[in-house]
Amino acid sequence: MSVQPKLQRFNQNVLSKYQIYNSIFMTLPFDSITKTGVLLPLFHETCNDGFKKGEDPTTIVKNFFKKYQARRDSQSQINLLFRFIQYIERQVVLFDAIEDAAFPEVNNMDGIGTMRSLKESASSDNKLEILKQYLEEFKVRIVLTAHPTQFYPGSVLGIITDLTKAIRDNDLSSINQLLAQLGKTPFYKKKKPTPYDEAVSLIWYLENVFYYSFGSIFDYIQQNIFDNKDIKNNIINVGFWPGGDRDGNPFVTPEITLKVANRLRETILKNYYRDIRRLKRKLTFSGLEDRIAVIERKLYDSFIDEGAEPEISLQAFEAELKAIRSLVVKEHQSLYLSEINSLLNKIHLFGYHFAILDIRQDSRVHESVFNTLAEGLIKSESDILPKNYFQLSAKEQVKILSEVKGTIDETLLKDEELLKTFETIKTVKKIQENNGERAVHRYIISNTQSTLHIMQLFAMLKLAAFHDDLTLDIGPLFETIPDLEIAHEVMEELYTNPAYAKHLKNRKNKQLIMLGFSDGTKDGGYLMANWAIFKAKERLTEVSRKYNVDVIFFDGRGGPPARGGGKTHQFYASLGPTIEAKQVQLTIQGQTISSNFGTLESSQYNLEQLISSGIDNKLETNLPMTDDDRKVMEDLATISYKKYVDFKNHPMFVPYLERMSTLKYYAKTNIGSRPSKRGKSESLKFEDLRAIPFVGSWSQLKQNVPGFYGVGTALKKYEENGEFEKVEALYKNSKFFKTLVENSMMSLSKSFFNLTKYMSKDEEFGAFWDIIHEEYKTTKALLLKLTGSKALMENEPAGKASIDIREAIVLPLLTIQQYALKKIQELEKENPKDKEQLKVYEKLVTRSLFGNINAARNSA
Template sequence: MSVEPKLTRFKQNVLSKYQIYNSIFMTLPFDAITKTGVLLPLFHETCEKGFKKGDDPTTIVDTFFEKYQGRRSKESQINLLFRFIQYIERQVVLFDAIEDVAFPVVNNMEGIGTLRNLKESANSENKLEELKKYLEEFKVRIVLTAHPTQFYPGSVLGIITDLTKAIKENNLSEINNLFGQLGKTPFFKHKKPTPYDEAKSLIWYLENVFYKSFGEIYNYIQQNIYDDGKKHNEIINIGFWPGGDRDGNPFVKPDTTLKVAKKLKQSIIKKYYEDVKYLRRKLTFRGVEDRIIKLETILYSYSINLKAEEKISSKELIKELLSIRNIVVTEHQSLYVGELNNLINRIHLFGYYFATLDIRQDSRIHHDVFTTVIDHLIETGNSSFPNNYHDLSEEEQIEILSKANDNIADLDVFEDEMVNNTLKTIAAIKDIQKANGEKGANRYIISNNQTALNVMQLFAMLKIVAFKDALTVDVVPLFETITDLENAPEVMEQLYTNPEYMAHLKARGSKQTIMLGFSDGTKDGGYLMANWGIFKAKELLTEMSRKYDITAIFFDGRGGPPARGGGKTHQFYSSLGPTIEDKEVQLTIQGQTISSNFGTLDSSKYNLEQLITSGLFNSFGKNKSAMSPDDKAVMNDLAETSYQTYKDFKSHPMFIPYLERMSTLKYYAKTNIGSRPSKRSKSDKLIFSDLRAIPFVGSWSQLKQNVPGFYGVGTALKAYEDRGEFDKVEQLYNNSKFFKTLLENSMMSLTKSFFDLTKYMSKDEEFGDFWNIIYEEYITTKRLLLKLTGYEALMENEPSGKASIEVRESIVLPLLTIQQYALKKIQELQKAEVKDEEQIKIFEKIVTRSLFGNINASRNSA
């Protein structure tokens, strides 16, 4: 059977279906304003023609009103713009649902990068035993974060799920009803979610997607690769940040953490109860049925009330199921033993914790908290800390911290809220481990980690507060800025040469997890330098760790779009080569990347398998060549040039004013999408270092300029072209899969740029020159990437991915136009002698509401 090319499959299964369903959708009356569905295509056409002609957004909107809406009042025209926003948001949902349904058809579920393919190639190369050995050690951990790049409230996520099912079944009447429901359901949140709300919305994915997909992947490996029914390395596990991530989020309190851990435990027991209930209908045999009924009863009451009289531990649960399996095998011809194994495997994967809750806090907060704690201990008089502790050198302080064995009897002696919360969070970790098992919460991440002292302060604090006997928590430094990445190997050597810290690592399996922050790295150093800085840091950290017989586990804060370190994630991991430790792949997944890459059973399985095989790809002898010294020199030079270019751009006097006044930056705080503030400090003045990566990257994306995904790349390539040495870059491109992957991700950022939208800014007295600097870099980067790859057009090698982006960009074009129109109106109203505050409010509301659809539409960013 011949398989159609991927682009053809995309056109048939996504594009054609979208056009059909969209035409039905456009005829539905949702509101008092008639003809919205008729007028939107006309407005869309006006936008397309207008930008081709070189018109600015204001002219385009005015032209439309004059031509089609001349008799309407100003108020009525504004209402129509709000209706357009509503419609477009829902068109994005429709496209998402259709793309989700088509996922297994458009993507080859048994092709390259899938487990079936990996097994077949291992078989044909006589490497099955080698593969088994790797799978016994290798792990993939995806960590769900609550970083707000997903704007759908829970009610809309439910509709998307139902709509996906109805489209799959071609159920027209149900689709019609769901369109109606979609039209009536608000997309925006009236108030910010709490951290607990964020946790609940992500637990939905754990229950409805990951519980199934993880189980199926593990079952496949057990049955088809090992083929022995035994318990093996779990291979995939899941981390969880909502409720534990305190970095810059004052709303995450110790009781939030405990509440989320409790919810995770209840959710997983409920899933086991559902499975046992299903098994009860199958295992109706003598000697088995009574035991299954008993289990069902216990699990039911336990899932509702964790303090129930009759409860069962995860160990006892597995033991009972194994005993039942034994009877089924010996006395009942192994009937339904497969279903029993599936449940046993899931308990092996998820225990009673479901997902490991990570705790994260900023090193600067720790420092302040720790200073208070030490002062208190010194005051009490019987402390291992000398009175002159604060005057000692860093080395001397580390020495004292490594041996600290003080005790704080009552944490409430600390009245300062931050100190009290930080210490009680440490105590909460201990409580969670007692209730959910050690894996319930056993990692503490220090963001903005700069020194070995930062690590040792937390190391001592964990022991002083809760872990006197044995420290069952991994301390994970997070290196984010370019400088911190450069210093990271030295910091780790300081820790590895500390006998007490080293003894702790040995007790934890001689592994050290090190987190590297892509998004803040990109914000700080630009696209090429951030990625290269992390690559070099990983090489040096691998070397340093191996020197001390420690396995480095790299945990990547990769985010979603390329500008946040995302892009084609599995390609990135399979491109790293032998000089970087690769026993585990760990990365954060957030916002719309969760729903786009893991939102359905098909996409979740496919992308998890791609991650598993990409990590193994390095080890499996396919990619053993390291970068040559010549290529490394070119890569380094390109990164340095682009870094300098980006730094000059960042220090341009118009950089902050442009973001503040010409972009949507300040509107992110008004969207009520996430529980944490959009910047770290409380000052009114915008300081670059306080800026969160999400609003920073998002603002460039809303302008359709995508600066963090390409800025500096063009200038770096041009330097080689000007020197007549472009062949060196071509050689690097042909030799290095890592460099190639970076540039392909950069191409995605360029494909999503649309400078015609903001071309009017080039004539702005204040910002014209600055806009032109960005545009020049865009043109240079695009030209040289095409020259380097030999492509006629960007993303030529990924026609279906490009087609998806083009449809999404086309859907939101009117939305972007409306947003720019509103921003321009706000600027004009601000400059007026008498400010019309009411009008300003209305246009600000338009800007904020149009943020949602734009962000949700860019889900194919990873």
């Protein structure tokens, strides 16, 4: 059987279906303004033609109304633009659902990178035993975060799920109804969600997708690689940040953390209950039916009362199921054995916690909290800390903190942040007691800059709840370029600290280290952020191996290349032997969750790709970079870093984002529970910018600066010096550099400078716009030269086609957004008192944000 090329499969299963269903959608009669469905294609055409002629968004909008709707008054024009936004948002949903439905047809579910392919290639190379050994120690953890990059409310996500199924079944009647429902369902949230709301919406994916896809992968591994034997290692697990991530989200309280942990436990118990009910219908044999009924009742009673203790412990549940399995094998010809094994596998994967909650807080908060605590202890004449603690050097303070003992008199804790920190620690202890230690066993310190930062938390954990039995891993997060450069020194100080070394020994000599991409890219630009993390990992691997510590790297990879994302599995397959890779751990956020893991098929496919990428990195002989290649990589990163630092220090950098982009509108979208910037100052400072609004604002401008800026300048220097063949050799030899280049090309392919070309004539910002445009042109030309391509993403035609359709769908949205931003600037200059008009155009900008971001789901 011949398999069609991927692009052909995409065109048949996605593009042609979208054209058919979109034409149905455009004629649905749910619209209070007549002809919106007829006028939108005309507006789309006007935008296309206008940008080709070099017109600006304001001219394009005016020309459209002049040509097609000359009689409309200004209010009616605004109403129509809002209607266009509503239609386009729903076109994006329709495209999402069609792409999700076609996933198994477009992607080869047994192809390269899947478990079947991995097993078959290991068998043919006589490496099956080696594969088993790796699977006994290798783990993948995807960590879901509530970072707000997804604008769909729960009701719309439900419609996407139903629409995907109807499209897959070619059920035209249901598709019609769902498209009509979509037309009438609001997309925006009137109130900000709470952190608990965010947790509940992500738990939907756990309950309806991950429970099944994780189970299915594990079942396949057990049956086909381990010959149905039990596997000690759980291989795949899921982490969870909503409800535990207090960094910069002041609304996450200890109460919310506990509530989320309880909700996770209730949800997994419900899933087990459903499976047990299904088993009960099958295991109708004498002596088994009653035993299953007892488990069923106890599971039901365990989740029916919110927050109550389970009626059956995890150990008892597992033991009883294993006893039933033995009887089925011994007395009932192993009938339904695979179903029993499958449930036992899920218990092995998810326990009573379902997902592993991480606690995260910023080192600056800890430092201030700890210093408040230290002052209180010294004042109260406590013997926990010496009176001269604040006069001691950092090294001496670390020594004191590593040996700290005692119990805190809680009446001393007057400071609110201090109380919250202590309550959070106690909550962690309580969750471990209720849901098992696996439920929450990591505390991540953002913005770690020193050993002292880690030991301050170490001391607080002991004083607040854990004393001599610290059943928690402390994970420093190194984010900025300077922090990454000293990370190995910080870790060496910890490894040689007797108290910390003893703690590590109790934790099986495993050390979690998180490395951040978003703030790294914001801080150092695209090439340097990625290279600095690569080098930091090498140094951290070396120092960890020196002290016999298993280092586990956890990557804050985000979704788009600008946040460290891109082709994730290729990235992990490219690391080579100088970086420890027994585990792959990464954050997944926002639309990356729904696009890469939102359906059973996409979730299973992308998880398998991650498992095989980590194992490929082990099984294949990835040679370390040669000295010559390292020298070139270092030089490219340094040149691009200097270019990027000069750019971000430009006096127009922050004003440009503040006044010419959508940056300040992110806070008005009500999609996330947390503030849109750190710090409380009125004026906007670069360091207070959060990575998501920062990256998102460049994306809305279609300039995608964080994914390419500085790359062109670095390549140009080699071209001008007649040494371009050195970069070509690096591209040919290094999978790591090749992946960086391909991800940057994806960022470039989503840039569209004609949209903002009008800014080049702006008195204040024209020269700044030109700087960005020049770097874009240089980077694009030299990356095409380097890869020998005629067009961006030439080697990924299906991915490119998906991006092109999505970009085409939202072109009118972007045009409306830029038109509204220009109107706001004019009103602020000429008529700042007209608050009503300002409000209308600000609402246009905010509403147009939604569809643009949702359409960018394949930025990962």
